[in-house]
Amino acid sequence: MKFFFCVIGMVMIVEGLPYFAFPGKMKEMVQKMLGIEDNTLRKFGFVLMLAGLCIIYVFMKGQ
Numbered sequence: 001m002k003f004f005f006c007v008i009g010m011v012m013i014v015e016g017l018p019y020f021a022f023p024g025k026m027k028e029m030v031q032k033m034l035g036i037e038d039n040t041l042r043k044f045g046f047v048l049m050l051a052g053l054c055i056i057y058v059f060m061k062g063q
Contacts (some may be wrong), residue, residue, distance in 0.1 A: 019026050033041070
């Protein structure tokens with residue numbers, strides 16, 4: 001459980017960093033995302049989840 005919360009904390013750091021470092025650019029990106037179709041965003045999210053799963057698999061398999 002300790003490892004799980006460590007991972008969640010790291011994800012929150014990585015997710016929050018662009019908002020902290022570049023708030024103006026993040027606002028612009030959110031505005032652009034409003035114009036992207038739902039299916040495109042869904043596919044992009046799926047690809048990111050799949051990539052994350054592959055990374056976890058590769059690195060956990062080595063241990």
